[in-house]
Amino acid sequence: MHTSVDIAPDRFRQVMSHFCSGIVVVTASSDGVPVGLACQSFASLSLDPPLITFNVARTSRSWPLVRAAGGFAVNILGAAQRATCQVFAVSGADKFAGLSWQPGGTGAPLLADALAHIECRLEAVYDGGDHEIVVGRVVALQATAEPAEPLLYYRREYRRLGGHG
Template sequence: MRDVVGSFCSGVVVVSAVGAEGPVGLTCQSFASLSLDPPLVTFAVARTSRTWPRIRDVGSFCVNILAADQRELSQQFSRSGADKFAGIEWLPSPLGAPVLDGVVAWIECELWHEYDGGDHTIVIGEVHELASTADRRPLLFHRGTYLDQPSTTA
């Protein structure tokens, strides 16, 4: 199933928040727009994630859409146990979640609902603020690897 479904190209995002212990974040490639009215987005996180419960406890988060040249950022936020924000520049969103420097766009949400998704949790966020920050191409993932592409639009 992983091989076949991996044929579908996806973008890469970092979901971030600021909890009691400071900023937290995780890499995710299952992000999508869900509804315009009300404005909702969705993503799925592994049930084994130790970061998602910390973001859930905050109740709001920012979805950072990564640019093509932010592969290392994606990898940094996918590691367990490391200080994922070490050396990372960011500014707070209106609700205080980290907006990572250089992202293509960001979407600030409040947790709307969660659903059982087998070995994942399906998260629905209600959009409160959003902005496109750069005229750059997004980071793409296909068949288990990042796609190489220039970061500026043609």
């Protein structure tokens, strides 16, 4: 039996902020121009076949360009990349200005100093209310061998393991 519950978006956001997440930047090449967006709703989905998932707001101006590219990279950010995250979290401007990156096998930008890169082909996109649920098939991946802390987001603040960012 389904019952309708009226939940205010601000209250939902506040309660969900109690879940700590890592932050990624999803990048692609759109007609030779690098594009990207910050995302905290990233997760592994399947080992066989290797699939990942993330959710993106329908209002994103970068997502249609990433989607049209068909291939993208997920750049897992480290604690020192807070400024990079903030650049990719807003619309407009050249998000890649001053950033060091190189194209991956899919053509998608791989951000320097990211903890890991996961290159994917777009597998599927599903309806998720005011978001789209994206599934990517992993085609290549790499991770830094150096020990490093992830960039975390918790209760609407950037965090590090053991404290504030």
